[in-house]
Amino acid sequence: MRKILLALLGLFAAVGINSAVGATLACAVGFAPLAGVAAVNGAALVSGLCGGFTPSGALGAGIYTEVWTGELIKAFRSAAESIGWYQAIRSYDAYVKHDVIHFVDVGADPEILVNNTTYPLTVQDLPDGDKAVELDKFQSRPTPVTDDELHAISYDKMALVIEKHKDQFFEKKYSRAIHSLAPAENAAKTPVLVTTGEATADGRKKLTRADIVALKNKFDKLKIPKEGRILVLCADHVADLLETDQRFEKQVYDYTTGKIAKMYGFDVYEYDECPYYDTTTLKKKAYGAVVGENDRQSSVAFTTKRAMRADGSTKSYLREASSDPENQRNLFSMRTYTICLPLRNEGFGAIVSAKVEAAKAPEEEESV
Structure with a gap:
């Protein structure tokens, strides 16, 4: 008994x-x-x-990691709802195999003949090809949590560690995505425009509605599908419109997802981590590069018809303190695979804050 x-x-x-x-x-x-x-x-x-x-x-450790991995996978899947522009992109999760996606490249487009009178028609081959895209691997550095900490504050410390790892993965995932969707440089099918508004105190020109209309005109001439056009405004450009346009202020209606009412055919969102461009060359700065004197942040435009996103495997790692008699500490880290890319090099654009050159002091008159 x-x-x-x-x-x-x-x-x-x-x-x-x-x-x-x-x-x-x-x-x-x-x-x-x-x-x-x-x-x-x-x-x-x-x-x-x-x-x-x-x-x-x-x-035990094995069950802990399984539970954490499962919960983190659910969190990754649901977190896209809080980033509206990311959620709008078609998910290719179902096509991921071993953290790789295989696309079929059908080669050139078929040639169309009009009022042809010559027969037989010349045969045009469109050979298929396999294009494998490996997902980016994201890893977090292991975080130590000692047994002394757990003994004093129960499991709150471990929950805080997991929360921090999750938040950092989300931040990196979305900032990498918007950087990948921005054009590498100004080109015929990927326009990069500069702002034309008034000068600001920090040495740039404000974004105006006319700048957005100019980008729309570029997309129209490139015959980019009107359905699924997205414009992601950086914080500077949102502030520009709020300061100068009362109509725009009334259009902000969902601060949770950052979505703004449609403007000129674009579904407009706000996101703070948009990429930077060199204002002299209009070339995109490398991800994580140090921002220089000539670099200004951009707003990014794209069509969901030409973009993709995919999440692969996610795994969490835990080494218990019982396996570390010298330090008596637990170590936790994560690894996940994800990617967001253009499907074709068209239907993407950006508006970069133009740099305002500092006014030069008048030269002193030469003494006679």
Whole structure:
């Protein structure tokens, strides 16, 4: 009887600990606490059936990482809803195999003959080819959490670590995506325009509605499909329009997704991490490059008909303190695969803040 009572007490303790872990993790990744409680206790039940609960009454390292990985995958899938312009891009997740997507390249477009009188027609081959695109690999550096910390503050520290890793992955994922969608330079099929408004105190020209109309005109002449046109405004350009255009201020209606009402055929969004361009050459700066004196931030335009995004595998890693007797610390890190790219090198554009040259002081008159 005593053994049964002790077993029951141990079971209740394990369920209580697992419930606390599950609820904390679920809150950390943006899900209902009950979902985390059910997930962790479910994993604990499987662990118990396969070999009993762990000595401490909590989950083992393998189960922890499985639970965290599952919750983080759900968070990655749902987080796109908070970035409206990213969500609008077609997802190619279903085509990812081993973190690679295989596209079929059909080669050149078929030639169309008008009022032809010469027969037989010349045969034009359109050979297919395989184009493999590897997803970018994102890894976080391991974060240590000592047993002393966990002993003093329970599992809050670990939940905070997971939350930080998740947030950094999201930030990197979306900033890389908008950078990839921006044209490399001003070209015939990928226009990069400069702003034409009044000069600002920080040495650039403001964005005007006329600049957006000019970009629309470029897209129209390139016969870019009108359906699915997206314009992502950087923070400077949003501020420019808010300061100079009362109509624009009334168009901002969803601060959660950053979406702004349609303007000249574009679905307009706001995003702070848009790429920078060299205002002299109108070439895009490399991702993560140091911003120079001639560099200004841009707003990016694209069509969803020519863009793709895909998420591959996600995995979390945990080394428990029990495997590190010298330091007695846990190590947590993550790895995921994702990509966002143009499908064709057309239907993409940008508007860059023009640099205003500082006024030169008048030269002193030469003394006679």
